[in-house]
Structures are given as C-alpha cells and as structure tokens.
Amino acid sequence: MPPSGSRSGTGSASVSGRGSRASSSSARNVKAKDAAALPAISALGDKVDDGAKIKARSTVSSTAKASANGLPATPSRTARARKSTAHGLSSLRSTTSIPPPSAxxxxxxxxxxxxxxxxxxxxxxxxxxxxxxxxxxxxxxxxxxxxxxxxxxxxxxxxxxxxVFRGYRASTLASTASVEGVDSIASPLLLQQPTEILDAVLSHLDSRKDVLNFGLACKRLWEVVSPRHLEYRVVKAKPSNVAVWAHLVRNKDLARNVRRLEILDERMVLASSSTTGVHSGAAVHIPRTLLLSRDTDHDSTDDELALHVKYQKYLAAALSRMTALKHFKWGTGKASSGGVRLSDIWQLLSRHRGGVMGGLTELAVEDNFLFHPLLADEESTDDATDGDGSDDGSGEEYVASAGVPKKGNIRRVKSQPANLFKMQTIVFRSTAQAYGAAKLPELGRINMILHRCVNLKNLEITYVSPRSPSSAGATAGPAPAFPLTAQRPRPLTDDLFLYTRLPHLTHLTLSNLRCTSAEAASSFLGAHKALEVLHFEVTLHGALILPIGSLPVLREVKASKELINAILECPLSVDNSRPLEIVKGFKLSGSALSPSSSAVQGHSTRTIPDSRFLSNLRSQGSTVRRIEMIGWHDMDDVKRIVGCVSGVTWLDVGRKLGGAMGGPVANLTEWTEVLSTLPELVAVHGVRFFYEVSTAATGCDDLNYSTPHATCSTSSTTITPTSHATNAIQHNNLSMMERSRMRKNDEIAGVLAWKCKKLRRVDHWESNEDSGAPGKVIVLLREGKEVRWEVRRVRV
Structure with missing residues (x-):
C-alpha cells in the first residue's frame, strides 16, 4: 500500500485534476452558452443599439478568455443581464422554432x-x-x-x-408578338438612359416639331426636352436684345441647342408679349425661361452712340457658340439692324474655320453689304493660307472674351474659308433703302460664297434698286413721267455664269440683274441639268441660244417671252418632252408690235413675234397646267393663249396694257365663252367679274388678317338669294343700289358656274397689286343645283 503521504499527494492531484476538468467543462459550457447567446443578440438588432451589441460581445469574449485560463468567470452586470436575456431567447426559440436571421x-x-x-x-x-x-x-x-x-x-x-415603364402598351405589344411568333420584346432601354445620353440623342433632332413629338412620349422625356431643347431650337430677336445674347454666351450648352437664328430689324413693330412665353402673333421668339427670369444687368445705360458696339460684341460672341446652327437669317429688308452692320460679323460667318457657317444648311441675308465691291484684303484672303490648307493664326478666336467682352472690336484673323458642304439653300437680297447701297453694285462677295457650296440646291439672288430720298417722299402724288434721279446700274452676272457650276442646283432665282454676254448665260443654263424651277429676270444683250439637251427636267419657268421661247425651241438629246407645268412672267405684245411694248420688261434687246412663241408653246402645251401672264393688249391675245394650253387649271392674264383698271368687265358673255373652252379650269385672275358691294352685305368687316383661311359671311345663292336669315336681315338694311348689285353678282356667279364646271376662284373687286397685305378672292361654292359665292381673305 502506498504511504499516507503518497495518498494525500495523489488525492490532492486528483482533486486538482477534477477541478481543472470542472473548470474546463465550465469554460466549454460558458462558450456554448455564449455561442448560443450571439444569435439572440443579433436577433435583437431591431431593439438594441449598436453600442450595446459591441459591449455584449466584448463581455462574452472576456468571459470565455478567463475560463480558458482556469480563472473563475466573473461576468459584469451587463453581461449577466445579457446572459439572462439570451437564456430567455434560447428557450423562446426552442419553443417557437424561429429560423436564424440570415434566413x-x-x-x-x-x-x-x-x-x-x-x-x-x-x-x-x-x-x-x-x-x-x-x-x-x-x-x-x-x-x-x-x-x-x-x-x-x-x-x-x-x-x-x-x-416598370410598360403598362398597357406592353401587354398589347406582347399579345401582338405572340400572334406573330416573336419570342420577346426589348425593354425600353431609352427611358433608362441617363439625362446626358438623352440630351445627346436630342441634339440630333433639328426640327422643333420633331423635338416636341419626342417630348410628348412620356413625362421622363418631357423633362429633358423642355425647356432645354424645345424653347431654344428657334431664336428670333433684335440686335438690341442684349439679355438674350448674354444668356447664350454664359450657357454654352443652351447655345448649342439653337438651330434657327433670325436677326430682326430694329424698326419692326412687334406685338405685345404674352405672359406664358414667346410673343404671340409676332416675329420675335425668345425662350420662355429667359422671359420669366428677366435679367436687367445688361440693360444699357451707356451713351447711345456706343450702343451698336455693345450689340455687336454680344451678338458676335453668341454666334460663336452656336456650333450646331442650321438656319441663319439676317434682317427683314426694311432698314439697317440697329446700327449693327453685317460687315461687322461677316468675317465670323464666312471665314471662321469650323465655325458658324460650316454647319449651315440655309442662309438668308437681306442687306446691301453683299452687293458692295470686294476690298483688297478680302480678295487676298485666299492667298494668305498655306499650301496644306493651314493658316497663320488657327488657334485664335474672333471674340477674345465671350462672357464679359472688354473690347469693342472683333479681332479679324486670316483663317481658312469654311467648307460649306452642308449648305443647300442660299437667299441674297438687297434692300430698297438708299442707306448702305453701293453706287456700283457687284456680286464678288456672293461668288466667293457660292464657290464653296458644291452641294447647293436652292439659290436666289435678288437686287432691289434703292429708292432716292426725293422719290421716297413723293409716294402720295402721281408717278412722274421721268425718274427724278439717274437709275443706278444693276450688278453684272458675267463672272457668276462663267465660273460657277453647281451640279445639284434645282431651284434658281435671279432677279433684276444684267449680263453682257449671252454665251455665258447659255453655257450656265446648259451646264445645270438638274434645274427644275427657273426664275430668270436678267437683261441679256443679245439672243439666247441654248445648247442641245439643256434643262431636261424643267417644271417651272418665270422669264421673258424670249427666254421661254428659247427653252421651248431647244431640243433634247432624247425623244421626250420637258415636264413643263408652270409658265409665267411673260406678256403678249398684241396685234401691233410697238417699241414700247417690246422694252417694258427689259429682258432682251431682241423680241420675237407672238405667233412664233405661241406655236412653240402649243407644241409642248400638253403638260402646262398654270399660266401667269404680266399683261395683254386685246381680247385676241387671251383667245390665242387659251387655244394653246387647253388643259390649264390656273389662268392669270395679268392686267390690260395701255388701259386703266376699271370696274367689272362689260363683255361677260365673251369671257365666259373663252373660259368655257378650258374644261379643267379652277382659278381665273386678272379679270373682275363681280360688282363692288359694301362690307355690310358680305359680313367681311372685322376679320383678322393673321388668319389667311378666314371666311367671310356668304351672300345668297342664285335661286334663293335670301335663303339665310342673317343675310335677309342684312339685305333689309341695304340701299336699293346695293340690293341691285347683290342680285347682279348672284347672276354672274350662276353664269360662271354654268359655263365653267370646275371654276372655284376668281378675283375680288378690290385691287391688291401694290400691297403685300392679305388680299381677297371670291370663291364659288356648289351645293347641288345651287351656287353661292363667298369672300375670303388670303395672303398674296
């Protein structure tokens, strides 16, 4: 047997071993309980704040660490509270079987x-x-x-x-796709794109109508469209609207959204602006956001003599930021635009490489500056560029400081002329103002622009002879027998005809110009095979002979009798005729050929007889549908022209040469017999058939001129003249003469409708030759066997 000391040592060792095993088992129990308490603590995340969670976890970790070292676990008060809570939650979880929070x-x-x-x-x-x-x-x-x-x-x-964005349309498309056998439909990815992407997509839509239709698709797209694109597509303002130009200078992104810019004349009378945005019924068009947030910082208090310098700076700076501009129009043909001359910004338009004019598709300028002779520095601009097309100052800008300009002059640099490959329409017109008109007008500046427009389709060059101050003030009296001042010479088109070739040109209008070489004009017209519309009012010194095959697709021509005859006599290279439908701008000399009648129009020094012209017109008159003459001498001229074009639908005989404009025609029967030979006739102008009656009889008293299709109240029919009660009341207030004229007009309407089965439109009794204001026409309306006439206002 072992000694007692050994037993005691062994007993103490066994006791200590049991104690260590007990402590380790208690530590394991504590760890297990703490591990069971951790999910309960995390489950209480919706009731206990994050700080309490951290403290509870630190207490559990300290207790487990002490137990592992053989020390008695002495949890804190908070830990004991957590422990009891954990025990309660453990018992609750065991009874309710709640899955872990991760599930x-x-x-x-x-x-x-x-x-x-x-x-x-x-x-x-x-x-x-x-x-x-x-x-x-x-x-x-x-x-x-x-x-x-x-x-x-x-x-x-x-x-x-x-x-999200589909709704009813998605179900409709889905049903359609299921019927057609389509498996799936693409999700509306366009609506999910960021605003920047949608803004970039809208930048490819130039038309304001297209932008509006795009924005009306849904509210999401409308928030992008309005007002950034919808209200900035078209801007029409005067040079004095400095707030508009300064706003576009400060906001480059908004200036890039401008597609059409029109610089209005300062003397233009505008209607009062509406409170909702752009001016209603007026030419000015300003963004609504700019009108609502009126910025008065740019309202000028400077000297009036220096105002045009300020206008010029801001206008030029705003133009330089309109990099996506497509249509540009300058002036309205009335006067100079508020002191800002076109020459001040012409360099910015025509010379800036990659600038404004480089992206233009339409350019319309009404200013006398274009017809000034070229200066020496402008003629040598093309020679200033290097051989590779680079220029000396390609990095410079026209406007040094666009936001707050400090200098009054625009720095002109020698830069490469912009390539105008996108240009399709050009309109150059002079004004009737004597201010700024050249004594010797030329087309040099216009030719420089046309040489770079290789894809041009529409071209119009119109020169208006300026009025002298004496003739401008004497408009009330009768016209003098001789001009008060010498007539200024008209621009020459010799260089234009010799050196300009536009292969895609379809519409050409040349008005009030002259040419000394008929061969140059002949070669120019023969080289442009794609011409469809030709308005040629150029004085030629010599007979015009066109080369064979000229103008094969011509549909409309407005020229003198000599030029039209040259076109009709010119044979085509193939055996077919031209699709000529509209012929206008000529007059018939009558039975007696007088020098005065041959030189009124002034298109050529050589005239041809009417018989030759009418014979050529008859040979190709099967396709002609519209005739517009300048004038005629006697009734035989009208009969001859009607006999040449039997299929015409629109006939305008102009005015009777050598006679005063009187009342209705006396020979109504003769006119109706002549017009009855035209079975397809719809409109007749130049002849007055109806008698003048007061506005009380027709009810045309207070019509708005801005509505061209407005209809006046009608008169009576031919069978029952007073069929309407309102007309009966009006007729009771008329005089005997007015009633007689009304009955006479009813009879005339019945005769015209009887002789001309398709006739609808004839002249009104008021003359509208010398005014550009809305005119009046008489429209014949057929209702069964009855015919009534209406007075309608249209724009001339």
Missing amino acids: QSHGISLSPSSHSRTDPLSALSTLLKLIRSLPNRIGGCAYKFTPAEHALAIHLVGVLDPY
Missing part, C-alpha cells in the same frame, strides 16, 4: 433564390413589406437594411425593372 426577416425569406424572377407581383409585395418594416426599428437601425436585406432588395428591383 428570414419579419417573415420574409432573405434568400434571393426563393423569389422567382418571373413573378413581378410577388416581388413587388415582398419589396413593399420589407420597406414598411424599416420605420419600426429602434435607434440607429431605423431606415437601414442589413446586408442580407439589401441584397434581397436589389434582387427584387431587378425583377421589377422590365415591367
């Missing part, structure tokens, strides 16, 4: 795989339930997702995304 939250499964991608209604219900639980959470956990909940929310949003 469920408020009855919602947090696993994305448990939510089908093909069930958007269930995904929407789950997402709403998850969001509604956020406000009920305590402390800092309110309105916060856990990582698992956030991942589930992203998954649910992805399920709902293809169904």
